[in-house]
Amino acid sequence: MGSGRVTSVTTLPLLSDAVVCCPPLSSAPLPADAAVPLAQAFSALSDPVRLRLLSLLMTADGGEICACDLVEPVGRSQPTVSHHLKALRDAGLVIGTRRGSNIWYAVVPEQLAALRAVLAPAG
Amino acid sequence: MGSGRVTSVTTLPLLSDAVVCCPPLSSAPLPADAAVPLAQAFSALSDPVRLRLLSLLMTADGGEICACDLVEPVGRSQPTVSHHLKALRDAGLVIGTRRGSNIWYAVVPEQLAALRAVLAPAG
DNA sequence: GCCCCCTATCGACAACCATCAATGTATAGG
DNA sequence: CCTATACATTGATGGTTGTCGATAGGGGGC
Numbered sequence: 001m002g003s004g005r006v007t008s009v010t011t012l013p014l015l016s017d018a019v020v021c022c023p024p025l026s027s028a029p030l031p032a033d034a035a036v037p038l039a040q041a042f043s044a045l046s047d048p049v050r051l052r053l054l055s056l057l058m059t060a061d062g063g064e065i066c067a068c069d070l071v072e073p074v075g076r077s078q079p080t081v082s083h084h085l086k087a088l089r090d091a092g093l094v095i096g097t098r099r100g101s102n103i104w105y106a107v108v109p110e111q112l113a114a115l116r117a118v119l120a121p122a123g
Numbered sequence: 124m125g126s127g128r129v130t131s132v133t134t135l136p137l138l139s140d141a142v143v144c145c146p147p148l149s150s151a152p153l154p155a156d157a158a159v160p161l162a163q164a165f166s167a168l169s170d171p172v173r174l175r176l177l178s179l180l181m182t183a184d185g186g187e188i189c190a191c192d193l194v195e196p197v198g199r200s201q202p203t204v205s206h207h208l209k210a211l212r213d214a215g216l217v218i219g220t221r222r223g224s225n226i227w228y229a230v231v232p233e234q235l236a237a238l239r240a241v242l243a244p245a246g
Numbered sequence: 247g248c249c250c251c252c253t254a255t256c257g258a259c260a261a262c263c264a265t266c267a268a269t270g271t272a273t274a275g276g
Numbered sequence: 277c278c279t280a281t282a283c284a285t286t287g288a289t290g291g292t293t294g295t296c297g298a299t300a301g302g303g304g305g306c
Contacts, residue, residue: 078283
């Protein structure tokens with residue numbers, strides 16, 4: 001990888017506090033305070049545009065796509081796409097890395113795995 | 124099961140059309156029209172009360188709980204709990220069965236598995 | 247038939263959310 | 277410094293959603 005010269009690389013701030021850790025719903029009754037961040041995480045998946053963005057990133061070869069190449073495929077305005085990318089970032093589902101004047105997005109597979117684990121059936 | 128005499132049994136209507144089938148996001152870019160029902164399904168998981176209801180059902184022994192026993196644990200009014208149970212029913216995540224004057228709810232594990240599959244990483 | 251319990255539905259209200267146009271901020275190139 | 281490009285943020289707006297009180301409807305017991 002690295003097909004072009006890169007002058008600066010910055011990782012955008014990521015709300016790692018929002019990252020969900022994983023007791024399955026089936027292990028014990030979910031306490032009210034644990035339910036809130038979990039619901040926020042699933043809320044990030046509750047929009048068609050965000051699901052499509054995730055899918056685009058997951059199927060991208062190299063595992064990342066420039067933000068500029070995400071606008072046209074989902075058929076929304078640039079600010080709207082930026083808004084959804086922020087939602088995904090805040091949920092810890094994607095990460096953005098600046099390279100030159102572009103920002104490349106990639107999924108955070110651990111976070112997806114955590115959500116999957118929450119839905120796992122009983123032992 | 125079957126600790127008491129049952130005079131009538133009715134299965135509440137279930138929107139099986141809303142049931143999600145399972146191509147993982149990682150298999151191909153998600154088309155716009157497929158994204159909508161999927162987003163609705165995840166939307167059912169995007170509320171703390173609904174997550175707690177699901178968790179209560181999943182941890183219940185016998186796998187089901189009377190609706191009357193779901194109100195107090197989640198700390199919401201009866202109409203609100205009923206509203207959330209309808210949302211979970213519409214998403215195909217739970218099913219309600221009338222027995223006498225009570226309605227017993229249980230999770231639909233296949234539907235949870237389908238949502239888990241959607242989040243699965245690339246082969 | 248009457249009454250009580252259980253559950254769903256209705257109506258209302260406040261809070262939240264997706265969307266876009268306009269604007270702001272940062273980086274790259276001259 | 278100036279301009280162009282890429283992305284984020286702001287502000288406004290219409291639609292959706294969570295919540296509760298009040299009400300309706302279905303069952304069982306008497």
